Amino acid sequence: MKHLFGIAQLSREQIEYLVNLGASFVELSRRSVKKAPTLRGKTIINLFFENSTRTRTSFELAGKRLSADVINISASTSATKKGESLLDTGETLAAMQPHVLVIRHAIAGTCEFLADYLPDTSIVNAGDGAHEHPTQILTDLLTLKQTWDSPQGKVITIVGDIAHSRVARSHLLAAQKLGYSVRVVAPKTLLPLAIERFGCEVYHDFDAAIPGSDVLYMLRMQTERMTSSCCFPSIREYHEAYGLNRRRLDMAGKDCVVMHPGPMNRGVEITSDVADSARSHILDQVECGVAVRMAVLTALCGGGQTEPVRRSRKREQAEAAMKAQGKLL
Numbered sequence: 001m002k003h004l005f006g007i008a009q010l011s012r013e014q015i016e017y018l019v020n021l022g023a024s025f026v027e028l029s030r031r032s033v034k035k036a037p038t039l040r041g042k043t044i045i046n047l048f049f050e051n052s053t054r055t056r057t058s059f060e061l062a063g064k065r066l067s068a069d070v071i072n073i074s075a076s077t078s079a080t081k082k083g084e085s086l087l088d089t090g091e092t093l094a095a096m097q098p099h100v101l102v103i104r105h106a107i108a109g110t111c112e113f114l115a116d117y118l119p120d121t122s123i124v125n126a127g128d129g130a131h132e133h134p135t136q137i138l139t140d141l142l143t144l145k146q147t148w149d150s151p152q153g154k155v156i157t158i159v160g161d162i163a164h165s166r167v168a169r170s171h172l173l174a175a176q177k178l179g180y181s182v183r184v185v186a187p188k189t190l191l192p193l194a195i196e197r198f199g200c201e202v203y204h205d206f207d208a209a210i211p212g213s214d215v216l217y218m219l220r221m222q223t224e225r226m227t228s229s230c231c232f233p234s235i236r237e238y239h240e241a242y243g244l245n246r247r248r249l250d251m252a253g254k255d256c257v258v259m260h261p262g263p264m265n266r267g268v269e270i271t272s273d274v275a276d277s278a279r280s281h282i283l284d285q286v287e288c289g290v291a292v293r294m295a296v297l298t299a300l301c302g303g304g305q306t307e308p309v310r311r312s313r314k315r316e317q318a319e320a321a322m323k324a325q326g327k328l329l
């Protein structure tokens with residue numbers, strides 16, 4: 001595997017491989033000395049153009065626990081604030097010869113775009129707009145593996161802002177590959193057009209979707225991606241219709257668990273008593289997030305990795321143009 005852009009690119013076998021490899025790293029993270037030499041000599045740059053607590057920290061910890069050198073850059077402190085283009089930032093970082101560039105960006109497709117210009121750097125998508133968030137789905141699958149050996153045949157009910165959620169989209173893609181079902185629950189204003197093409201069941205009534213669910217997966221409203229103010233009437237009404245509270249949890253089967261990718265908005269999509277209940281796997285997801293990112297970094301940096309950047313695509317093109325014009329290099 002050269003890059004990780006999304007669940008869409010992965011086969012069932014690759015997903016299972018990464019989740020199983022992640023399982024082996026959970027144990028390492030629980031030891032008092034949390035260090036393995038696997039990625040010694042490797043450099044990882046985390047480049048985050050959107051806010052993040054869990055994903056950024058877990059990529060950093062994952063790299064450090066595997067002995068890689070890890071650098072974190074956030075948009076607010078990078079030269080993009082001085083007008084540098086994304087491509088120039090990418091090429092600049094690639095010229096420092098990292099093995100892996102982990103990128104979060106508000107624009108869908110950013111990772112694929114940069115990969116075209118940085119041929120020798122592995123790129124990991126840590127969330128691109130409303131498009132994909134592959135490591136969150138691997139995290140969730142590893143979390144569920146601790147309860148069920150396989151997600152096959154299970155029903156994951158995803159509730160909330162489906163329209164703007166990269167997590168929901170990546171789950172819909174994973175479900176088709178791994179054989180679990182997804183129910184999506186949202187008002188029409190928070191559902192993308194033609195959502196049925198993903199093969200999911202669509203509900204507007206949360207109560208109706210609860211019986212038969214194995215997981216109630218709650219989403220935050222992605223207000224940073226909402227272009228109109230009419231996606232939901234008010235927080236209070238949204239909470240009434242789509243918030244997970246004790247009454248709704250009691251309607252679910254006794255083995256049904258609660259998940260949330262974080263960050264949670266308590267009192268909006270979930271009440272505190274549910275978030276902190278024994279049926280909540282939200283902090284298990286956080287723990288598994290580190291292990292899964294260790295697995296992804298290992299898969300990308302492990303055997304067969306090409307040598308890092310020697311020269312950028314832009315420079316090669318400029319040199320080819322000069323050669324074509326008969327100019328000396």
Ligand code: ASP
Pocket residue numbers: 127133166167219220222261262263
């Ligand atoms: N952390 C997840 C993401 O980055 C979910 C969220 O932000 O609501 O997509």
